[in-house]
Amino acid sequence: MLDLWNNLHPLVQGLIKGLAVILVIFPLAGASSLAERKVSAWMQGRPGPNRAMVPWIAWIPFLSTFLRRLGLFHLLADGGKLLFKEEPLPGHVNKLYFILAPVIAMMPAFTTVTVVPFGAYLTGSGEMVPLMLANVDVGLLAVFAVSSLGVYSLILAGWASNSKYPFLGGVRASAQLISYELSMTLSVVPVFLWINAPGTAGTMSLARVVEFQSQPGFWGGTWFVFLMPVSAFIFLVSLFAETNRQPFDMAESEADLVGGFHTEFGAFKWSLFFVAEYSHMLVGSGVFILLFLGGWNPLPWVSLADLIGGLHRLTHAAAVVHPLFVGVLSIVIFLVKVLAMIFFFMWIRWTIPRFRYDQVMKLGWQRLLPLAIGNLVFYALAIAFLQKPV
Amino acid sequence: MAVIPLTRKPLSLVERTYVPAILSGLKTTFKRMFRPNDTLEYPEQRPAIPPGYRGVPTLVKDPNGREKCVSCQLCEFVCPPKAIRITPGTVPEGSGREHVEKAPQAFDIDMLRCIYCGLCQEVCPEEAIFLQNQYSLSGYTREELVNHKDRLYELGGTLPDSHYKWDKKKAAAEAGPAH
Amino acid sequence: MIQPAKPDLVTVNIDGQEIAVPKGTNVIEAARLVNVDVPHYCYHPKLSVAGNCRMCLIEMGLPAVDPATKAPVMDPATGKQKINWIPRPQIGCGTNVSPGLHIRTTSPMVKEAREGVMEFLLVNHPLDCPICDQAGECKLQEQATAYGRGYSRYIEEKNVKPKRTQLGPRVTLDDERCVLCSRCIRFSREVAKDDVLGFIDRGSHSTLTCFPGRQLENNYSLNTVDICPVGALTSTDFRFKMRVWFLKQTNSLDPESSAGANTTVWSREGVIYRITPRRNDEVNDTWMADSGRVLYKQVRTDTRLTAAKVRGASATLAAAVSAAAELLRAGGVAIVGSGRSTVEEQFLTRQLAAALGGVSINLVSRVGAGDGLLVSADRNPNVRGALVTGLVSALPSAQLAGLGAEIDAGRVRTVLAIGEDLAAAGLTAAQLAKVSVVCLGTHANPTSAAAQVLIPTLTVFEKSGTFVNQQFRLQKFAAAVPGPAGTTDDLAVLGQLVAALGGPAAADLAGVWTRLAAAVPALATVTFANLPETGLLLDPTPYAALPFVEGAGLHHSPAKA
Known part of the structure; x- marks a missing residue:
């Protein structure tokens, strides 16, 4: 099977990979939106969406009621609605850029997915091979570089709308992203200082970070969240800001900017922004998990290899060590962690009120940035002290 | 007015990071997820209407089936959004109610305009118009949402009467002058 | 300010305000000149004074003079001439001004007197304001706001009198509402010169009626409706058509003849409901002919031309x-x-x-x-x-x-x-x-x-x-x-x-x-x-x-x- 895949033309491979990204991210984003509605409802003492139903399933007793109460079919209903709604194009907008903005929003969202490893399998020699669509050496750097492009879509949307609230939203989004990009980048530098021994060829690969957290022994299996809690904290806060999530959703800020950058957007164009936001969240969560929460390792100090080894010792089944099983298991573990992160995003959103814009700027420049620099200096000194050059 | 200056307790360093506050907030919302819902699921469940509720304005009859409105038009006058429109009319002789003299020929309440303020009920000297329990009102056309006299009486039904003012008046007139 | 007295002017003091008014003016009109309202029912500026409603009671006093020397008696406290106040109230309509007359219209005695009169007038009043066409322009309603009790002490049965009497082709009478002011009687006698109205019975049972075999059918009969201070006389044409507070008043003229009576046209939302006279002392006083009041009906007819x-x-x-x-x-x-x-x-x-x-x-x-x-x-x-x-x-x-x-x-x-x-x-x-x-x-x-x-x-x-x-x-x-x-x-x-x-x-x-x-x-x-x-x-x-x-x-x- 692997041969078949390897024999395919690179273009066809790329096409299949691209389709896979779309087919995974779109449903995940949709599911996230439903989860968002449900979680917010539960936190507010409401049942949440619980009306939509498909006729054939309605005939099944109990299950149909359960699914209806769960609001599962609202996903279909919402998707259908957004697809078939009239596409309004306000008369005062710059039409080309207005239509371009949501398309551009999708690009970084989908592109970053490709360089994020989402699982691994073990070769016969016990070597871990990460699963990712595009194995680029620069790894995290690519994620940062491409995801930063996402802000262009917001600025473009705000500017092309030719309307004051969207414009304000776009301006806020750009200023906010610039402010938090710095802290975010600085916060991950200690991680890479740590995994790249001085004097050796370094890497920015995310898979390498996971690998580092999968080593045996106490220090080897320690997730970076325990090793570098301040870095993790800064990265998490910046992540919220970068994804424009509450309490940092200055770009939308419906209380003072109507809908922010997407005020003039509707129907499918609007839903593209929506999907982009959720895929940013997904990618962001993935990166956070890879960096600080051990990637596809099930528990701290218990690596994937340990788990497989343990299972094999218990069952002695050959299937357990089969790369396919290991790969699927690692993906499941990773996905569970990502979904937990997504829940955390929502949890924060429905708990903390939105900051004022000046507070956002103050937090970014006067609190997080000095903290990130101090953190970097501290770890740089600590690492220099601990890891003497060989 | 006396001004009472209040000084806020200065925040400690930990408090100033807001982390404890955020954590306690997270705890609250998380616990809230497992509490039962407060929602009233409307079409299936109906709210209990408290006494004094102001629903759709209606016209009522007294227990003897007499139409109480005498078309004094005070409600029309007091109505802030001008939702009420009355065409006054004369009660014809020989109808048994000619001592009331006046009754509405037409009585329209435009429910698209009504703001349910209840001033009509408050101002009515004959206790003929009441905002009762109907709260769910919908229609497909504007005309449907103009309640005419027959519809208003149908909605209003009969309410108890503590005066029977006009019946007393008729009895007095039939008894004749006291001298 | 005391104005120099011209021979035909008399200076009077009303609630502390000095004003010079022509001789022969009564207190109600004099008070009107200083914007003091003296409530009244039976008095009408264009009719003779009857003085039977007793609503215009006022307190009156004259400057004191020494009976023997005819010298003014001065009040040492104020340094002005002392006023001898008459200890009982007088009617304003029947009292003509005299030099130095002092009037009080707001004293406790006056207020109490008016409240007493108001209560008596309302003893037998049916209080059917909701169906009464006069509501909104009714003197009883107006004065009751200032002098009414707000509740009734009268627990006996109210008088029963004829309702809906047709006095004539255009006038309907509700006797229960009548306060027996006799304005309509005086109008018929003095202005219309068609003496058809009068009271029968006594006391509370007094009832307005036409003389036997006669009807109030002269061409000025609707003026009795206008001057009726209460809702007793109503226009059969306007009866129960529209409440007056909805009506917009427009100054107009009676176009039926060259007399040019001044009128007020009462309309609501483009529909005319009635025409009443507008006071112009040089032309029509406060009257107009019945025939001019129905002319509004020509506005909305089937024969109206509406297309060029x-x-x-x-x-x-x-x-x-x-x-x-x-x-x-x-x-x-x-x-x-x-x-x-x-x-x-x-x-x-x-x-x-x-x-x-x-x-x-x-x-x-x-x-x-x-x-x-x-x-x-x-x-x-x-x-x-x-x-x-x-x-x-x-x-x-x-x-x-x-x-x-x-x-x-x-x-x-x-x-x-x-x-x-x-x-x-x-x-x-x-x-x-x-x-x-x-x-x-x-x-x-x-x-x-x-x-x-x-x-x-x-x-x-x-x-x-x-x-x-x-x-x-x-x-x-x-x-x-x-x-x-x-x-x-x-x-x-x-x-x-x-x-x-x-x-x-x-x-x-x-x-x-x-x-x-x-x-x-x-x-x-x-x-x-x-x-x-x-x-x-x-x-x-x-x-x-x-x-x-x-x-x-x-x-x-x-x-x-």
Whole structure:
């Protein structure tokens, strides 16, 4: 099977990979939106969406009621609605850029997915091979570089709308992203200082970070969240800001900017922004998990290899060590962690009120940035002290 | 007015990071997820209407089936959004109610305009118009949402009467002058 | 401030305010001059004083003089002359002013007296305000707010009296509401000179009724409804039609005769509900004839013209005006103006005649019997307006015999009829068929049926303008309601006709008045806006030689004219 895949033309491979990204991210984003509605409802003492139903399933007793109460079919209903709604194009907008903005929003969202490893399998020699669509050496750097492009879509949307609230939203989004990009980048530098021994060829690969957290022994299996809690904290806060999530959703800020950058957007164009936001969240969560929460390792100090080894010792089944099983298991573990992160995003959103814009700027420049620099200096000194050059 | 200056307790360093506050907030919302819902699921469940509720304005009859409105038009006058429109009319002789003299020929309440303020009920000297329990009102056309006299009486039904003012008046007139 | 006493002025002190009033003024009128309201029911400024309602009780005092020396007694506390207050209240309506009279209208005794009177008046009152037409303009309601108790101490059965008595063809009486003020009786006797009303029975059982075999059916019967301070007398026509607080009041004039009674038109949302007299002491006091009150019914009738027509086919106003102008330009034109048109319209008619050149102008006179009051013999309200504006120089005749002869002779080929029915004015159908008729009218009639060009216009109640009444008093009236769709203001139509025939461009009312003032020396200083509501008396001497048909009426004697 692997041969078949390897024999395919690179273009066809790329096409299949691209389709896979779309087919995974779109449903995940949709599911996230439903989860968002449900979680917010539960936190507010409401049942949440619980009306939509498909006729054939309605005939099944109990299950149909359960699914209806769960609001599962609202996903279909919402998707259908957004697809078939009239596409309004306000008369005062710059039409080309207005239509371009949501398309551009999708690009970084989908592109970053490709360089994020989402699982691994073990070769016969016990070597871990990460699963990712595009194995680029620069790894995290690519994620940062491409995801930063996402802000262009917001600025473009705000500017092309030719309307004051969207414009304000776009301006806020750009200023906010610039402010938090710095802290975010600085916060991950200690991680890479740590995994790249001085004097050796370094890497920015995310898979390498996971690998580092999968080593045996106490220090080897320690997730970076325990090793570098301040870095993790800064990265998490910046992540919220970068994804424009509450309490940092200055770009939308419906209380003072109507809908922010997407005020003039509707129907499918609007839903593209929506999907982009959720895929940013997904990618962001993935990166956070890879960096600080051990990637596809099930528990701290218990690596994937340990788990497989343990299972094999218990069952002695050959299937357990089969790369396919290991790969699927690692993906499941990773996905569970990502979904937990997504829940955390929502949890924060429905708990903390939105900051004022000046507070956002103050937090970014006067609190997080000095903290990130101090953190970097501290770890740089600590690492220099601990890891003497060989 | 006396001004009472209040000084806020200065925040400690930990408090100033807001982390404890955020954590306690997270705890609250998380616990809230497992509490039962407060929602009233409307079409299936109906709210209990408290006494004094102001629903759709209606016209009522007294227990003897007499139409109480005498078309004094005070409600029309007091109505802030001008939702009420009355065409006054004369009660014809020989109808048994000619001592009331006046009754509405037409009585329209435009429910698209009504703001349910209840001033009509408050101002009515004959206790003929009441905002009762109907709260769910919908229609497909504007005309449907103009309640005419027959519809208003149908909605209003009969309410108890503590005066029977006009019946007393008729009895007095039939008894004749006291001298 | 004490004003220097003129021989016919008397200085009185009302609630501490000094005012000089003419001798013979009663306290209610004197108090009115210093904006002090003395409540009353039976008193009416245009009727004799009866003094039977007792509502206008006031406290009265005169400066003290020493009986022996006739020297003023001074009050050492104030340094002014001491006032001897009469210990019991007096009625304001029956008390005429005398020098140095002091009046208190707000003292506790006065308030208590008024509250007592109010309570007695309401003892037998049925309190059926919800169905009472007087509600909103009822003196009982007004005074009860200031002097009523708010609740009744009367636990006995109230009196029962006849309700819905037809006093006459136009007046319905509810005896239970009557406060026995006798205004209606005095009006019938003193003004209408038709003494048909009176009280029967005694005490609480007193009842207003007509004399046996008589009815309140004179042409002024509805004035009793106007002056009734309560809801006892109601107009059968207006009864239960609309509450008065919804009605918009517009100052208007009674167009039924040259008496020019001032009126108020009461309308709501473009519908007129009633017409009542408006006080003008120089013209109609506070009265008007019943016949003038039903004229509003002509506003909404089936015969109302609402579409401009050219040779029977509907046309736009512009098309109708140009068709009319074409007919008029062809020559052989006779204009039939109207004594019912306003001064402004008559002036435009004159301009139209001037623009055409050499046309004959005819007016139609309407003469009936004058009743010596407010219906004069000349039933055209504005014949004098035609004289003042120079439209005509002689009084019109009833029949258009001269015009008929001209038509028969073929000298007149086009007749412009402005608000007049040519058939009613004596032209035969054959004569009408012989000429092209341009008709400006409000209602369908033989003339409008025969018209080549028909332009629907407005009634008196839908337009603004001025009339000159029998006293040569220039009076204005305002539009009470808008005209029905399809009608146009006469002024606009005439203005457009004049413009189409080469005259000055059409103008609005104010613009017409600017021209009118320039063209007519007698009106040189007048504009529509500055014309007082009570009218402006013009100089009648240039027309003294004309044989006006009016006899004597209220505030009008022919010898004066």
